[in-house]
Amino acid sequence: MVEGLLAPINLIIAALGVGFLLPLIARSSASIARGLFWLTQVFLLLISSVWLLRLIDGAPAVEVITAGIQPPFAINLYFGLFEAFVVSAVNLSAILGSWYLIDYFKSRAASMSVYLILTMGISGMVMTRDLFNLFIFIEITALATYGLLALDKRPASLAAGFKYIIATSLASTFFLLGTMLLYHLTGTLNIDDMLLHMDRITGPVGLAAGVLLLVGVIIELKPYPANGWGLDVYETVPAGVAAMISVGVSAGAFFALYKIVPLLGDFLPVVAAVGGATFLASNFIGLRQRNVRRMLGYSSVAQMGLMTLALAVLYMLGKSEYVTLVIGGLFINHLLAKAGLFWLAGVVDRPRTEAWVGLRHRPILLVILGILLAALAGFPPFPGFWGKWELIMQLSAGELPFWVFVVLLGSLLEAAYLYRWFGFALQDDETRAPAVEPVKLIPVGLFALSLLATGHLVADWLGLEAPRVLVPIYMGIILYALDGMPGRLKALLVLGAFAVYAYPVVMGLEGLHWLFGLILLLGGGVIAFAVLHRSDARRGFYPLLGMLLFSLASLLEASSTLEFFFAWEVLTLSSYLLISMGRGAREHILTFLMFSLGSAFLILAGFGFAYGETGSILLADLSKVEKSATLVFMLLTLGFLVKAGAAGLHVWLPGAYSEAEDDFSALLSAVVGKAAIFGLLLAAMHLAVNGVGAINQVLYVVSWLGLISALVGALMALFQEDVKKLLAYSSMGQVGYIVTAIAVSSQLGWVAAGYLTVNHLLFKGLLFLAVAGLVYQTGTRLMYQMGGLIKNLPMTYISVLIGIIAISGVPPLTGFGGKWLLLNALFDKGWYWQAGLAFFASAVAFLYLFRLIHTVFLGQRKQAHKDLREASWLLLFPQILLIVAIMAFSIWPKLLIDPIASSFAGIFPEALIWDGTMLKTRLGYWDGFMVINIVAGVFLVPLLILLFLSRFMQIQKVKQFNIVFAAERPETPETTHYAYNFFSFYEKALGPLLKPRATAFWDGVSEWSHTIGSTLRVLYTGNGQTYALYVLFYVVMIYIAVGGMG
Amino acid sequence: MEFWAVKIGYFLITLGMVTVYGLLLGAIIARTMARVQGRIGIPYWQPFLDIIKNLGKRTAVSHGVMFYMGPVFRIAGGIGTLAFVPVIYGSEMFSNFHFAGDLLLAMYFIFFGQLGMALGAGESGHPFSAIGVARGLGQMTAFELPFVLAIIAVVIQYDTLSITEIVAAQQGGVSNWTLFTNPLAVAAAMLAFLGMSGYPPFDVFTAPNEIPIGPPTEYHSSFLALMATNRAIFASAKLILFMDLFFGGATGLIEMIIKTWAIYMVAVVVGASFPRFRVDQSIRFFLRVPTLIGIASIAFVQIFLLG
């Protein structure tokens, strides 16, 4: 009895039966009708999920043929694993969706029945194996959708419904025609039987049949440009219904496509093109959208396009075994995320994206939105990430670079508009925080959790050590659960957990990984220690910090490109979210994300092509790449250069570094930025050392790029009034040297790179932390508003002093070693011009460094800063550690150079020779130990002399206002402190050389993208007849395209 | 230990000699300029008297620790630069501590004194100090470019970064001097030298009338004495560096004195004949012709000398 009830056929029967009964029952008792409605939905979900579990356990698929009559006169269903899965998902979305429609259904009993029938139609589309049945279910679904729209009874809905029904009728007409022709050719309506008689589907008739069938299904998926009819729908109906249309109906239609794709062997390129065009165009148009639901609608269409593309391409390449992962991943991702987003859009109910400000003050809401968006944008660990990864791998392996480009560009665009929306949600405006009933969040929250869970399952299924790879995510979740604790406790927890985790990681690494283990993990730990100086709760900060730190560890542990990319993406996401916590970060986070994603996608493409050649995703196997080594190296280098802030690609950097919270900026610049260096060295180590292909030319270009970054960074830093912006540009410049050193690609060069990296970590961490304390104390970031603070913050002053000496390369501190190694490497390589530029850039750097220390600590102190106190000791403590490290490495450079040299041992011929404390290269020599002793001597002796002479002078300590001021008395400290526009003459001297060209270029790119979006949208007239015409044209075009291929 | 004792002793002798020479050179230059103007000029011992007078001042003010230490940094920069440059080729006594590092060390160590001075001047709180420092540093970045290009040309030419080896390569006759083997590099370097020496037209950072002598405007008494001493040492060190790199170095004291005096005279003669550049003009000047000459010198070395 129970078994009978659970038969898959009941999915149809129950829905259909109840659907027709509901209006009748509703007349007598509305509440009974509603009860029945819910009961039915639960029943449907129960059947499908019970079957899903059974099928997962290995039960055989069920084939149902009703009434003992052969199709087409009866219903022919096939209920396999995929079907069960999709149907369950659809039913789940339906039932959760109706959660949001409770009020809506109260007044519309008829809608309830239509809703049920819609669910049934979709289930039917999924399950049937018979073309005619498929037609019927398509019709039922279309009519039900129309019904839902029409019953809404608002003019907009009616108009939308009308357009919808015209287009879908056309589509189903084509489908029916195609079915007829196929029946004519094969004598069967069953897809499986047709597949057996593929050889009969030939000639013009076969072609026509195929085209018509394809078009019938494709139109349902709303391909660009024949989709104008489908988009008003999302905007007009209630969110629950929109979710059902976006997720359920599309799922059904897509599954139908999936079923008929085997029949369309010859048309696959066209199908792929249709999908790709839709994906790209919809995302371009999405950029222009300001209406949340419409934007989500475009995203839905785009996702369908992507899946269509993926499906077609995988079949084309004969890689149908990856369909499960790619399509499954993308599908479940789309289903959960998009349904969730539509519901959320209904819950918050603010049509314009700009209106979503203030969500920041509803943490749960924000987290849910964050998860859904991250999933949709393809961030790990959500299923879409795995799907997209595999898709790119297969596309690259199939040597389809164009499609790789399309997929990545489309994804980037999609992330752009989704995260622009999220940016609004992150805005700080408490008055506009939305009021939401918590109960309404249950289904959305459930979906968000399911996304996490499925992410884990997929990782597990892929055979990755899921707990290890996903550890940053879990850390984030665990810490988020503990977010109610006091701030310092959380900080200690993060740091403790990180220390416990990172220690064995570092110990287990060797070579380059070990070096960067120390840089990223030890350095990260020391600098992250500074977060302790704040005692407030900082909701959300510590979970993300945990995620970030652990992802750094994961990055180092990664043995495969997949793991690497996973960690890289987690790093990107967590830094994005952390930066977004800065007060003024709003304008900059989208740029940061776009460039980070762009970088990630370039890296992904690089890994993809590497996989394409070697068929392996192991990092170590990158060195086996030969044929496409140049391409792979270029892609990886470019990707990492974006993150390293190379000139031209740096526009994200100043904003992000300066607007992040003050203590996090230190981590971001000193540690997170080094991940890119790690990546570059990794890529260079595996690909560049052999010098195959045109890699040497690439390296040459990179060397210039690095130095131009150094110069541009230094020049831009000159003109900043904002102390953190100055440091941000300085980071850009300093990383430029490292990039050049890597490009030198010799032992000297890489040792220089390692040395510079460590040094940059030390001094930039020091400077950013010192500045954090400064900003915290003074409450401003503008340097000209400070001044004379040496007396109030002496320790911070010493930090900055040591920092700038170390940065500027003045002996005897560490900076000189870096410059010496770099210049030796450049001379040795014969890159003389670069050496000249490096010199010049370091001289310019000297200017902004002096300005930093002068305008902040020297000169006149403002009256308001009279009573400022030294920064917190918790903030100073890591600085002291860093100073100790700098001093130690200054006195004994060997301590630093030896480990670095040993981590690159064996790669290049040895060019560095130790002679006692003396370091020798082919050209020069340098004895750091002796230098610091001599300098100490020549410094101390005059100091002692001066101290002696001072005994014979009455030295009066005076104030900063006791100056010779052309015989006048200084007016106010503000007017006496020379600080604003300090290097105005330099601007005057260099003039047009200093125009922000890169910013202008990228602004242009953004502008063009939006223009493309507008241009593509021109086709949408809003007129139903025009849309119908487009559908017809579209059919003709596809026909021509397919015919042309034939 | 004994090695160090000897080295330090030798260095102290060199230092004393260079200080005396530097101060005398200042007086000689001042007298030369006076003769050009039809005057007799200061007595030869005037620079010494000025220093003693400043040391003999009985009162002083200090604006803070950095102000106090600024001149110490400055003179440490000067002495240090001298310490890393061998003064006389082939002489154990006058070779200083050049074995601690090569040309790059000397070049970067030049910044040490500038930085310390800038910090000290900064703490005085005088806006003119800051303006002077900003101008001075800005001009320094500009003349650094042709100077560095010239040095790179020299390094390529002799394929070494060691100053001693560069001098050694120029021995054996006047025709071996960089001046004649690579005139472009010397031209670029000498143009940079004009900026380095702070004579007109590149003296805007000390402009006595506009921003009363710029960075050291608040310095006096012993501080000023230290700075005046450093001026002599530092100028000599730079002259010696130039002599070593471009004019064949020196094998004896007399040769050194003649050569450095001659190099210095270039700046003096130019200084006596030109009015002053604004700082943005001088930056533009250095980034144009001298830089182009510097670039040409590297190209020259690569094409003609290395083939």
Add this chain to the structure above:
Amino acid sequence: MTTKDQSLGPLANDGLSPEERDLFSDARPVPYQPYPIEVVEKFVNWVRANSLFMLAFGTGCGAVELNPLMTARYDAYRFGFQPRPTPRQASVFMIGGYASVKTLKRIIRSYEQMQGPKFVVALGICPVNGGMYWDSYNTVNQFDLYIPVDLYITGCMPRPEVLLAGVLELKKKIKEGRADGHNRYIENLDWYKANQKRIIKNWDMPDYSW
């Protein structure tokens, strides 16, 4: 060596508003003692006499007569006399003729900012007794009421030759150790300050401009 007499306490600086007071130092200057060894003192005095840095501050119309001193005709550099652009580094203050009340204020500031030992030479008749401006509402008549003067060079205007003679006279005085204006000023600071404040109405600077 530094014997700081703090018995009189710090200066009041009551010309300044309370907020401004801690922008300036309120320390009271103390006179310096000669070097304990007499030979040293004599030697240093000789050096001081031969290294005279003049503050180049044209306080009055007489400053126009100072410029020729540096030219080829007179060449005061010969005597170790040279201009210096900042009071901090100067040791001789040449009062260039009449001093109006407004200029006097600046003269006081600059004088106090010079480091001791320091010497004042007043040229022209005006600093002596007001000269042709003796009845002006704006010009001081007896300059030494406000600043200790080591040497007067009278004349309206004194020619450069006279100035040169004055410089030589000053050198003699310094060598003999008689040019003690610096200490006189500090020892009688209260008297000088009272005189200064009597005519300078808007005293908006610290009592002693360090």
Add this chain to the structure above:
Amino acid sequence: MSNDPKSIIEELSDHYQISEIKEQKADLLLLKIPKEDAVQFIRELRDGQNYTHLAFMTVIDYIESGIFTLTYMLHNYAAHHNIAVHVDIDREQTEMESIHELWVHAATYQRELREMYGIRFPGSPRLDDDFCLEGWDEIPPMRREFDTVSYSRERFFDREGRITTDPREHMKQIMYPIHTDND
């Protein structure tokens, strides 16, 4: 419009009460205008007659008549011609309409006149700031009733032994005896 200054004045005489017109030099014309019309008249000269430059403004103290005569010297660049506009104001009620809106730099002259003569120009920027004098607390020093000799004696203390002679007599007797014959 005629460029001839006389015809200009004639033309303006229709509207303004111009008196004491005197052609001092070829390029300088003096005239007097009542206080009430003065600013309007100057504006007319500036905007209508191309006297666009205020060369200076000053005042003459006629203590005997109890008036101050303000002088506005206007210059016409095209014609190279000056007009000095005299305005009499009461010495006790020393107040005059400001012209800083016509010429920005007039404010500086007005500050000077305020400080030295105590003439008020309501609305003129920074009128009461110190100009030349610092912390002056007596009657304005350039007013003729101010006794500068006794002020100086009281403040600056004549030095003992000072001899004052009449320069003219002194020169005759001591310095240039020859010239006295020809004088």
